[in-house]
Amino acid sequence: MTTAHTAVTAVPGAGNPSGTAVAARTRGLRKVYGSTVAVDDVDLEIPEGAVVGMLGPNGSGKTTTIRMLLGLVQPTEGEIELLGVPVPRDTHRVLPHVGALVEGPGFHPFLSGRENLLRFAAAEPLLADGELDGAVSAALERVGLAHAATRRYRAYSLGMKQRLGLASALLAPRRLVVLDEPTNGLDPAGTQEVRRIIAELHARGVTVLVSSHLLAEVEATCTHVVVLNQGVVVAQGALDDLLESGSPTLLVSTPDGARAVDALRTGRIPARLAPDGVRVDIATTTSATVIETLVRAGIGVDEARRERTGLEEAFARLTHDVGDLVGALDGDEAEETR
Numbered sequence: 001m002t003t004a005h006t007a008v009t010a011v012p013g014a015g016n017p018s019g020t021a022v023a024a025r026t027r028g029l030r031k032v033y034g035s036t037v038a039v040d041d042v043d044l045e046i047p048e049g050a051v052v053g054m055l056g057p058n059g060s061g062k063t064t065t066i067r068m069l070l071g072l073v074q075p076t077e078g079e080i081e082l083l084g085v086p087v088p089r090d091t092h093r094v095l096p097h098v099g100a101l102v103e104g105p106g107f108h109p110f111l112s113g114r115e116n117l118l119r120f121a122a123a124e125p126l127l128a129d130g131e132l133d134g135a136v137s138a139a140l141e142r143v144g145l146a147h148a149a150t151r152r153y154r155a156y157s158l159g160m161k162q163r164l165g166l167a168s169a170l171l172a173p174r175r176l177v178v179l180d181e182p183t184n185g186l187d188p189a190g191t192q193e194v195r196r197i198i199a200e201l202h203a204r205g206v207t208v209l210v211s212s213h214l215l216a217e218v219e220a221t222c223t224h225v226v227v228l229n230q231g232v233v234v235a236q237g238a239l240d241d242l243l244e245s246g247s248p249t250l251l252v253s254t255p256d257g258a259r260a261v262d263a264l265r266t267g268r269i270p271a272r273l274a275p276d277g278v279r280v281d282i283a284t285t286t287s288a289t290v291i292e293t294l295v296r297a298g299i300g301v302d303e304a305r306r307e308r309t310g311l312e313e314a315f316a317r318l319t320h321d322v323g324d325l326v327g328a329l330d331g332d333e334a335e336e337t338r
């Protein structure tokens with residue numbers, strides 16, 4: 001959890017000269033540990049108000065990047081701007097506006113969950129003394145931990161510890177919330193709650209950066225994604241753009257699949273029979289041409305819909321086959337891909 005112990009000064013607006021508001025930005029960010037390059041030349045842009053999922057295989061640099069953003073790890077090279085403020089130089093100015101769930105938030109094992117949160121709340125410059133109790137109760141309630149508030153932290157399960165970390169990130173009103181694997185150790189109900197909390201923050205206009213291995217969660221909750229592989233950003237942008245970037249496919253439901261495949265192939269349109277219909281590659285044709293071809297061949301079409309690439313498929317393509325990436329996302333990002 002991040003707290004600031006200094007007085008709050010005004011945080012400048014997070015606008016940028018090109019007009020798009022940016023909550024966090026890095027330029028040429030690099031972190032080297034001995035002979036390990038953990039993060040290499042990372043240029044991030046986290047749009048204000050977005051829910052950004054940070055994805056990547058184990059060891060791809062997600063946690064290191066998040067820790068550098070929060071001023072917890074000193075970059076080897078590069079620049080960071082958080083809510084318009086340079087980090088780590090002025091981290092203290094911005095931290096009160098940033099809630100963070102990162103590993104090892106430093107809870108005291110012999111204090112209860114409530115007592116631990118009260119200590120953190122007392123260090124929140126945005127909370128007045130008279131607001132501490134209420135803020136702690138509200139945060140405990142929000143993460144479903146009110147019933148265990150008086151139990152000692154060391155008796156908490158992994159999931160309860162995770163919930164308490166989340167509560168600490170939500171103690172005060174935030175402009176940016178950074179969650180490093182928030183569903184780690186949570187049961188399905190806890191995962192649902194994290195999803196709900198992220199949706200609530202998003203509805204209030206809070207920017208959320210969340211790292212996760214749960215692609216279905218990211219697909220369900222995020223508006224944008226950043227994909228890291230071996231310390232390098234291999235894709236970033238709107239989730240919808242990423243999902244549209246695979247080979248476009250039309251799924252056709254027809255009572256006569258085998259004949260449909262024959263008719264399309266005769267018309268030099270790649271198609272194959274699948275359990276749920278006929279899958280047609282429309283990279284070099286249009287949906288209208290496909291349907292026209294089928295109707296001309298006297299084949300009935302019950303339904304035809306364009307399929308999106310699932311995030312799982314996109315992720316596999318991005319992290320296993322970096323060479324094929326150019327052109328997968330919009331031009332700028334693709335060009336930056338190495």
Ligand SMILES: Nc1ncnc2c1ncn2[C@@H]1O[C@H](COP(=O)(O)OP(=O)(O)OP(=O)(O)O)[C@@H](O)[C@H]1O
Nearest residue numbers: 033036037038056057058059060061062063064065
């Ligand atoms: N304090 C450290 N000292 C040495 N190497 C480190 C340190 N922290 C991270 N690394 C290395 O940097 C690389 C990136 O690690 P990082 O924890 O950022 O990855 P990650 O994407 O968060 O992984 P995971 O999904 O497993 O949590 C790894 O090779 C890791 O071993």
